[in-house]
Amino acid sequence: MEPNYRSKYNTHVIRIVIILVVLAVVSLGVRAMIVPKDFGKYGHYRPGAIQDEMDREIRNGTNASCLPCHPYIKEMHFSGVHKTVSCEFCHGPVADHIKDDQVIAKLPKKQGQEIKTLCLRCHNQIIRARPKESIKMVAMPKHLEDKKVRLDHTCDQCHNVHAPLMWVKQAKAMMGVVEEENKQ
Amino acid sequence: MKDIQAEISKDRRAFIKKVLGGTIAGSLFLVIPAGAMDIPEQIAGMLEEDGPFITKKKFAFIVDITRCIGCGSCCVADKNEYNVPDGNYRTWVERYVIDVDDNVYVDSPNGGLDGYQVPREDVVQDTIRDTFFVPKLCNMCEKPSCVQVCPVGATYQTDDGFVLIDEKRCVACSYCVQACPYSVRFINPVTKTADKCTWCYHRVRKGLLPACVEVCPVKARLFGDLNDRESEVYKILHQPHVISVLKPGMGNKPSLHYVGLRREVV
Numbered sequence: 001m002e003p004n005y006r007s008k009y010n011t012h013v014i015r016i017v018i019i020l021v022v023l024a025v026v027s028l029g030v031r032a033m034i035v036p037k038d039f040g041k042y043g044h045y046r047p048g049a050i051q052d053e054m055d056r057e058i059r060n061g062t063n064a065s066c067l068p069c070h071p072y073i074k075e076m077h078f079s080g081v082h083k084t085v086s087c088e089f090c091h092g093p094v095a096d097h098i099k100d101d102q103v104i105a106k107l108p109k110k111q112g113q114e115i116k117t118l119c120l121r122c123h124n125q126i127i128r129a130r131p132k133e134s135i136k137m138v139a140m141p142k143h144l145e146d147k148k149v150r151l152d153h154t155c156d157q158c159h160n161v162h163a164p165l166m167w168v169k170q171a172k173a174m175m176g177v178v179e180e181e182n183k184q
Numbered sequence: 185m186k187d188i189q190a191e192i193s194k195d196r197r198a199f200i201k202k203v204l205g206g207t208i209a210g211s212l213f214l215v216i217p218a219g220a221m222d223i224p225e226q227i228a229g230m231l232e233e234d235g236p237f238i239t240k241k242k243f244a245f246i247v248d249i250t251r252c253i254g255c256g257s258c259c260v261a262d263k264n265e266y267n268v269p270d271g272n273y274r275t276w277v278e279r280y281v282i283d284v285d286d287n288v289y290v291d292s293p294n295g296g297l298d299g300y301q302v303p304r305e306d307v308v309q310d311t312i313r314d315t316f317f318v319p320k321l322c323n324m325c326e327k328p329s330c331v332q333v334c335p336v337g338a339t340y341q342t343d344d345g346f347v348l349i350d351e352k353r354c355v356a357c358s359y360c361v362q363a364c365p366y367s368v369r370f371i372n373p374v375t376k377t378a379d380k381c382t383w384c385y386h387r388v389r390k391g392l393l394p395a396c397v398e399v400c401p402v403k404a405r406l407f408g409d410l411n412d413r414e415s416e417v418y419k420i421l422h423q424p425h426v427i428s429v430l431k432p433g434m435g436n437k438p439s440l441h442y443v444g445l446r447r448e449v450v
Binding site for chain 1: 222236253264267280315342352398
């Protein structure tokens with residue numbers, strides 16, 4: 001007859017089972033508290049997160065948010081070659097300027113050499129990575145030398161930043177200079 | 185005489201009444217807002233989409249390298265839109281320089297935020313074979329590896345294909361930052377969560393173009409609906425093109441496409 005190795009005492013097993021059950025209940029409870037209620041409704045994420053992302057503040061209000069209050073600039077800007085340049089690129093986002101239809105602050109204005117730096121972001125001929133046939137490129141300071149002006153001139157002394165050729169054209173018309181394009 | 189006096193005082197009274205009335209009306213006009221700022225819809229039909237997902241449109245983003253002038257408008261707009269902390273970039277512009285010996289030089293000073301003011305001085309200008317700008321942003325992969333690795337479900341892909349981040353759940357473990365093959369993710373030092381370009385999901389849902397697309401002066405960034413056969417993105421992607429996505433071998437299937445992409449771009 002085989003000896004019976006099985007112990008008739010099983011309290012230690014019961015203890016372990018009880019501990020496991022308690023642990024399971026506690027961890028399920030904690031999980032229910034931590035995980036948002038509708039988590040996993042559409043996938044492994046919190047559905048409310050989509051709404052949270054949608055509710056983010058729009059800070060760049062597009063040109064349409066600037067133009068109603070600045071009709072003169074609108075007329076000038078969109079008549080010139082800079083019409084594709086967005087207002088908010090140079091001036092800053094509308095959210096820093098208008099809040100709840102009230103003017104909260106003036107947007108900083110670029111001055112002096114800052115304007116030159118700003119212009120050369122796009123028009124600097126020395127940067128060759130730009131496509132060859134796109135916008136007009138200017139070599140500095142050769143351009144200033146060609147035009148026979150002082151080398152510390154800033155771009156906006158000859159070019160209206162909104163409509164760069166406006167003053168140039170007006171000056172030429174006044175002086176009776178026929179533009180080369182028209183000659184051909 | 186009396187009549188005239190009476191007439192004058194009557195006039196005065198009327199005048200003062202009018203001035204007072206006008207002042208009050210004018211000040212009220214200044215105080216009462218004229219209604220919420222009205223920005224016209226740029227993507228037609230987006231305001232009708234009120235469910236959790238966009239159902240009628242499938243968006244694609246195209247960057248045209250042959251048009252980009254590297255001005256950094258997009259970077260400025262992006263920083264303004266999200267107040268991105270300095271040193272972090274949701275979108276940035278890289279400058280590639282390839283010389284005749286096929287050496288590739290890439291730089292992106294301050295992510296292109298200040299534009300490109302000086303040429304690369306370590307490359308002899310005469311040996312440059314090809315040079316161009318490459319704007320980078322989230323590739324909005326169809327099979328995003330960042331979503332797959334997120335342990336807490338903070339990064340997710342919506343049914344309409346946008347890969348977004350739940351800032352409330354993110355524990356900033358940076359697993360997604362490592363998993364992204366395009367390095368578009370970073371840990372935002374302010375919110376202490378993962379952050380990345382969302383193709384301006386909040387703007388798109390309100391019918392506006394992404395901020396970078398809106399400001400691009402040369403239309404190097406295009407955003408549109410692939411379900412609309414008349415849209416520019418549909419036309420571009422349905423005509424022959426050589427390479428159009430970055431790292432196609434990674435199998436992430438990006439929705440961001442490039443026009444004029446060179447083999448050297450990674």
